[in-house]
Amino acid sequence: xxxxxxxxxxxxxxxxxxxxxxxxxxxxxxxxxxxxxxxxxxxxxxxxxxxxxxxxxxxxxxxxxxxxxxxxxxxxxxxxxxxxxxxxxxxxxxxxxxxxxxxxxxxxxxxxxxxxxxxxxxxxxxxxxxxxxxxxxxxxxxxxxxxxxxxxxxxxxxxxxxxxxxxxxxxxxxxxxxxxxxxxxxxxxxxxxxxxxxxxxxxxxxxxxxxxxxxxxxxxxxxxxxxxxxxxxxxxxxxxxxxxxxxxxxxxxxxxxxxxxxxxxxxxxxxxxxxxxxxxxxxxxxxxxxxxxxxxxxxxxxxxxxxxxxxxxxxxxxxxxxxxxxxxxxxxxxxxxxxxxxxxxxxxxxxxxxxxxxxxxxxxxxxxxxxxxxxxxxxxxxxxxxxxxxxxxxxxxxxxxxxxxxxxxxxxxxxxxxxxxxxxxxxxxxxxxxxxxx
Numbered sequence: 444x445x446x447x448x449x450x451x452x453x454x455x456x457x458x459x460x461x462x463x464x465x466x467x468x469x470x471x472x473x474x475x476x477x478x479x480x481x482x483x484x485x486x487x488x489x490x491x492x493x494x495x496x497x498x499x500x501x502x503x504x505x506x507x508x509x510x511x512x513x514x515x516x517x518x519x520x521x522x523x524x525x526x527x528x529x530x531x532x533x534x535x536x537x538x539x540x541x542x543x544x545x546x547x548x549x550x551x552x553x554x555x556x557x558x559x560x561x562x563x564x565x566x567x568x569x570x571x572x573x574x575x576x577x578x579x580x581x582x583x584x585x586x587x588x589x590x591x592x593x594x595x596x597x598x599x600x601x602x603x604x605x606x607x608x609x610x611x612x613x614x615x616x617x618x619x620x621x622x623x624x625x626x627x628x629x630x631x632x633x634x635x636x637x638x639x640x641x642x643x644x645x646x647x648x649x650x651x652x653x654x655x656x657x658x659x660x661x662x663x664x665x666x667x668x669x670x671x672x673x674x675x676x677x678x679x680x681x682x683x684x685x686x687x688x689x690x691x692x693x694x695x696x697x698x699x700x701x702x703x704x705x706x707x708x709x710x711x712x713x714x715x716x717x718x719x720x721x722x723x724x725x726x727x728x729x730x731x732x733x734x735x736x737x738x739x740x741x742x743x744x745x746x747x748x749x750x751x752x753x754x755x756x757x758x759x760x761x762x763x764x765x766x767x768x769x770x771x772x773x774x775x776x777x778x779x780x781x782x783x784x785x786x787x788x789x790x791x792x793x794x795x796x797x798x799x800x801x802x803x804x805x806x807x808x809x810x811x812x813x814x815x816x817x818x819x820x821x822x823x824x825x826x827x828x829x830x831x832x833x834x835x836x837x838x839x840x841x842x843x844x845x846x847x848x849x850x851x852x853x854x855x856x857x858x859x860x861x862x863x864x865x866x867x868x869x870x871x872x873x874x875x876x877x878x879x880x881x
Contacts, residue, residue, distance in 0.1 A: 471795025486764045486774035486787060489708055494762050494785060497703050497715075501676070501780035503599055504692060505655045511592050511690045512605075515680055519584040519687075527580035534586070535566055540632035543571035545613075550623055561590055563617025567626040568820065569610035569634060578611075581687055585680075586613045588690075600692045605680075607688035608642055610635060641675040645689035653679045655693075657724060657781030674700065674723065676781060700724045708774075711789045714742075718782045720752035730761035746788070751775070756783055 535543040545566035552562040566586065568574060574582070585605035590702040593603040593615030602616035616623055636642060640658040644650055657676040677691035694700065704713040704726045715723040722728075722743050754765050755775050774787040 470607050483764050483772065484709060486772060486789065490762050490774035490776050490785075490787060492763070493713075493787070493858050494778075497576065497776065497785045500694075500699060501655075501657070501778050501783075503596075504676045505678070505780045507592065507596050507600065507603070507692065508655055508690050510595075511588055511605075512678070512680060514592060515584055515588045515687070515690075518587050519580070519682065522578050522580060522584055522587075524580045525699050526574050527583040531579040531583045532597065533584075535568060535571075537571045538632075541571055542632050543568040543574070543628050547627070550617075550627065550729070559591075560594075562617050563623075564590060564611045564613065565616070565623030565627045567611070567630055567634065582607075582611055582613070585688055589613050589615050596760070601695075604693075605688055606636075606642065606691065608637055608646060608686075608828055610637060611688075612636070622718070629775070639675075641677040641691055645677050645686075645691075646680040647681075647686050650679050653672075653681055653779040655784075656865065657723075657783065659717065659721060696820050701726075704729070708787055708789060711787050713785070714746065716748045716752055716784045716786060718752060719783065720748035721748070722746065723783055733820050745800075751786060752784060 533546075534549060535545055537543055543566075545564060549561060549566070551565040552560065554560055564586070565835055568582070582605075589603055589605050596603065597617070601618050602614065604612060604614040605617075606612040612626065614623060614626060637651050644658070650656065655678040657674050659674070674694045675691055676694060677689045679689045680687040700715070700723075703715060704724060707713040710834060711728070714725040722739060725742050725746075727738055727742060750767065751773060754767065754773075755777075758765060758775075762774075764772060764774050766772055772789040776785045777783070780786055
């Protein structure tokens with residue numbers, strides 16, 4: 444193989460690489476755009492279905508609380524103070540430690556004079572002696588509401604409660620493993636839950652419009668060493684602008700919210716944020732462990748929930764698909780009652796992998812096609828290169844024998860071609876002037 448041939452082959456290879464690179468870039472950009480459009484459409488369909496499912500649970504919570512409000516108003520308006528005080532003192536007797544707690548029959552089960560069953564109820568009133576008659580009427584109306592609403596929604600929610608900001612609590616939870624013994628028997632007389640998120644969040648300055656809200660993931664008050672996570676959803680109860688307390692439910696994250704973060708889209712993950720971007724639940728938080736706080740902080744930093752919340756709030760829609768600053772796609776759906784955001788996030792690196800592989804494949808195909816034409820191109824370019832070199836050599840070195848012959852032959856061929864063309868033109872002109880050719 445001559446040096447000239449090697450140079451030509453090198454040019455063919457470089458040219459093939461350039462063509463392959465350009466075709467690969469064009470293919471990648473087309474496939475990437477097409478792939479992201481398809482992903483957007485799929486996410487839009489996915490979030491529309493999942494958003495409705497996740498909203499249903501909290502719509503049920505809101506309906507539960509609405510029913511409780513309506514019943515409480517009716518009960519309170521019909522309940523006299525004397526009757527309320529008498530029945531309150533019977534069912535929640537004063538204890539030696541100064542508290543009032545529910546009698547055992549309210550949990551074990553009794554039947555009222557009207558034939559209605561009462562079961563699964565425990566109560567704790569910290570300042571038993573200090574309760575006024577009006578306090579007892581207010582709290583007894585809460586008990587009667589919990590007694591009726593709790594069993595009615597038992598198939599959906601395992602617990603239901605009424606509480607206030609003075610450490611008073613009535614709770615329906617018939618399936619609780621400890622049979623509510625903490626509140627009924629063992630809780631200290633200085634138990635203080637006034638700083639719990641659901642208590643603070645229900646107060647008029649913090650919730651003036653009586654909205655249903657939910658707390659971040661927390662542990663249960665009566666089992667502080669239990670790593671199982673719960674979310675408390677609550678709605679304030681007001682009458683004539685007066686704060687009576689709040690109704691609430693406690694949702695076990697593993698039971699009620701695990702399905703929310705399950706079955707994410709391909710190459711994605713599901714999680715729930717509050718409206719400020721704090722993480723409510725993620726699949727990595729469903730398995731209790733010693734490093735839950737550390738896991739939460741790591742997830743918060745990686746997911747950057749604050750950026751997602753800002754983008755969703757700026758968008759203003761109930762659901763949709765957005766692209767974040769790092770190129771990741773998110774599908775979001777607002778969960779109205781607790782004011783949360785359900786999010787499905789697709790990793791940008793994985794979503795770009797398939798177009799990149801396809802573009803690399805087609806770039807390789809183009810390069811091989813160019814190389815397959817290499818021998819023909821090399822042969823053609825080599826012949827033309829030899830001819831041009833010979834003519835250049837003959838012009839520059841006219842004394843060389845082969846050069847004179849080559850130049851002479853080239854010029855003779857050119858002269859012959861010129862004369863042939865001239866005769867053809869002349870013949871054509873004569874024929875045009877001959878009238879017989881009319």
